[in-house]
Amino acid sequence: MPESPTPPRAHSRVAALQRLAVVTVLGFASGLPLALTGQALQAWLSVEGIDIATIGFLSLVGLPYTFKFLWAPLMDRFELLPQLGRRRGWLIATQLALAATLLALAATPPKQALQVFALLALAVAFVSASQDVVVDAYRTELVLPSERGLASSLYVLGYRLAMIVSGGIALIWTDATQGGGWTWSEVYRTMAWLMVGGALFSLLALPRLPVVSGKQAVARHDVVGFVAVLLAVAVGYGLTQQFGGAIARALLAPLLRASTAEAALQARWVDLATLLLGIAATLPLAAWAARKAHFETLLSGLSNYFAQPGAVGFLVFIVLYKLGDAFAGSLMTPFLLQVMAYGSAEVGVVNKVIGLWLTIGGALLGGALMLGLGLWRALMLFGVLQLASNVGFWWLATHGKGQLPGLTIPAFDLGIVHLAQATPVDGGLLLVVAAENISGGMGTAAFVALLMALCNQRFTATQFALLSAFASVGRVWVGPLAGVLAETIGWPAFFVVSMVLALPALAMLWWMRAPVRALEVAPQ
Numbered sequence: 001m002p003e004s005p006t007p008p009r010a011h012s013r014v015a016a017l018q019r020l021a022v023v024t025v026l027g028f029a030s031g032l033p034l035a036l037t038g039q040a041l042q043a044w045l046s047v048e049g050i051d052i053a054t055i056g057f058l059s060l061v062g063l064p065y066t067f068k069f070l071w072a073p074l075m076d077r078f079e080l081l082p083q084l085g086r087r088r089g090w091l092i093a094t095q096l097a098l099a100a101t102l103l104a105l106a107a108t109p110p111k112q113a114l115q116v117f118a119l120l121a122l123a124v125a126f127v128s129a130s131q132d133v134v135v136d137a138y139r140t141e142l143v144l145p146s147e148r149g150l151a152s153s154l155y156v157l158g159y160r161l162a163m164i165v166s167g168g169i170a171l172i173w174t175d176a177t178q179g180g181g182w183t184w185s186e187v188y189r190t191m192a193w194l195m196v197g198g199a200l201f202s203l204l205a206l207p208r209l210p211v212v213s214g215k216q217a218v219a220r221h222d223v224v225g226f227v228a229v230l231l232a233v234a235v236g237y238g239l240t241q242q243f244g245g246a247i248a249r250a251l252l253a254p255l256l257r258a259s260t261a262e263a264a265l266q267a268r269w270v271d272l273a274t275l276l277l278g279i280a281a282t283l284p285l286a287a288w289a290a291r292k293a294h295f296e297t298l299l300s301g302l303s304n305y306f307a308q309p310g311a312v313g314f315l316v317f318i319v320l321y322k323l324g325d326a327f328a329g330s331l332m333t334p335f336l337l338q339v340m341a342y343g344s345a346e347v348g349v350v351n352k353v354i355g356l357w358l359t360i361g362g363a364l365l366g367g368a369l370m371l372g373l374g375l376w377r378a379l380m381l382f383g384v385l386q387l388a389s390n391v392g393f394w395w396l397a398t399h400g401k402g403q404l405p406g407l408t409i410p411a412f413d414l415g416i417v418h419l420a421q422a423t424p425v426d427g428g429l430l431l432v433v434a435a436e437n438i439s440g441g442m443g444t445a446a447f448v449a450l451l452m453a454l455c456n457q458r459f460t461a462t463q464f465a466l467l468s469a470f471a472s473v474g475r476v477w478v479g480p481l482a483g484v485l486a487e488t489i490g491w492p493a494f495f496v497v498s499m500v501l502a503l504p505a506l507a508m509l510w511w512m513r514a515p516v517r518a519l520e521v522a523p524q
Helices: 008-036 039-047 052-062 062-069 072-077 088-107 114-141 145-174 184-205 219-260 263-293 298-308 311-321 321-329 334-337 343-373 374-399 425-452 455-472 473-489 491-501 503-511 512-516
Strands: 405-407 422-423
Touching: 008 039, 008 088, 008 114, 008 145, 008 184, 008 503, 039 052, 039 145, 039 334, 039 491, 052 062, 052 334, 052 473, 062 072, 062 219, 062 455, 072 114, 072 219, 072 298, 072 455, 072 473, 088 114, 088 184, 114 425, 114 455, 145 184, 145 343, 145 425, 145 503, 184 219, 184 503, 219 263, 219 298, 263 298, 298 311, 298 455, 311 425, 321 374, 321 405, 321 425, 321 503, 334 343, 343 374, 343 425, 343 455, 374 425, 374 491, 374 503, 374 512, 422 425, 425 455, 425 503, 473 491, 491 503
Parallel strands: none
Antiparallel strands: 405 422
16 A cells, blocks of 8 residues: 655654754854854963963954854855755855864964964954854744744754864863863864864755745845945055054043053053944945945845834844843953963863853753743843853952862763863852853843844845844954953952943843834744
C-alpha cells in the first residue's frame, strides 16, 4: 500500500523545528567572532601588558558594528551568488573572509606591531558585522511572527555557546598552569577553521528563502551612493585628524588646567573629545552624500522605517536599553584579570563558561516568559533585573574577593578543554557573574524580538542593520570613555555610573508602552 502523506500539521512542526535549528547554528556563527574582537582580544592584550586606557581605546575596532547600516543596503540590493539565493551567497562569502582575516590576525604579535594588529582586528570586525547583517536579515525573513520570542532565545543560545568557545574555553586553553598553555595565536587559528565549518553549513543546510517582490533600486545609484558615503567618511576622518585635536584641546583647556590628573590621562580625555567631534562632523556629511548620490536602497529603507509611528523614539530606546549593561561589561576582562587579580582559568571557568551557560539559561527563560508576559512587560521586567545585577559589580569592586565562601572546580579533561588541577572559584565572583548573566540573557531575548518586530521584509538587511547598529552603540562607544573614567574616578564609582545609565531606558519604556504593545503578536 502507498504511504499516506505526511499530515499538514506534522509537516508544519518539522518545518518549524528546522527553522529554529538553523537560527541556533547561525547564532553560533554570529557570536564566535564577536568575542575575538572584544573580550578575548582584551585578554590577549592584557597578557601582553597593554595598559587599560589603551585597551579601552582599542575597543573602537568594533566600530563597523555601529556603521554596518551604510553597506547593508548593498546586501539587500545585490545577490552575490544568485544560484545560492539572496542571502546565502553573502553569508558564505563573509564566513570565508572571516576565516582569512582571523588567520592574518593570529600571525601578528600585538606588542611588536600594535597598529597593524589593530587594523587587522578592525578588518575582522568589519567582516563580522557584514556577516551579522546577513544573519539578522535571513533570520528575520525565515521565522514566523509567532516564533520571534522562541527564535530570539535560540539565537542567543547559539550566540552565547560561541562566546563560551571563543571567550571562556579560549581563556582556559591559554592558561599555562591549569589549561593547555596555548598561545593566543593558536586560539585564533582554531577559530578561523570553525568559521570554515560555518561556511560549509551555510552552503549545505540553509533553506532557500522565497524572493521578496518589490521595486528594485537602480544598481548604479546604489554603488555610486555607497562610494560617495565612503568618501564622505574619509573626508570626515581627515578633517578630524587635521583639526579635531586642536579644537578638542581648546574646548577642554579650562577643565584640564583645573584638573590634577596626570598628563597621560588628560591626553586620553582630549582623544575622547576628538573622537566625539569627528563623529559629529562625519555623520551629517555621510547623510548629505547619500542623498546627493541617490543611494536609493539606503534612503528607501530608512524612509520606510521612519514612516512608522514612534520610529525616532524606538531608536533612542534601542541605544539606551543595554547602555548600563554595556558600560559595566565594557572592560570586564581587564577588571577581573588586572584589578581583581583573578587567574585566567578562574575567569575562564566562571565568567566565560559558567556565566555564559547562565546567560543561555536566562535567554531560554526569557523566551518562555515572553509567551505569557508579552513584549512590553518582558522588556520592563528584564530591564529592571539588568540594572539590579550591576549592584554586584559595585560590591565586588568595593569589598574585594574572598568575602563569600567559594567552591572548587575539580580537574577534568573533555578533549577540547581541560583543567590540569582543581581550580578554586571565589564565591563573590560566582554570585555576581550569575546575576549579571541570567538577567542579561533575559534582556537580550526580549531585545532581539523587539528588533525583529520593527523590520519590513523588503528592507530587512538595511533596517535590522540600522537598529542593531544603534544597539551596539553602548558596547562599542563606551569603551574609550569607560577606560578613561575607570582610571579617573575608580572602579566602585564607575559601576555606580553604570547603574545610573540604566534608568533612562526604563523611564522611556514606560512612556512608550502603547507603541511597544502594538508590536506584540498573539501566539498562533
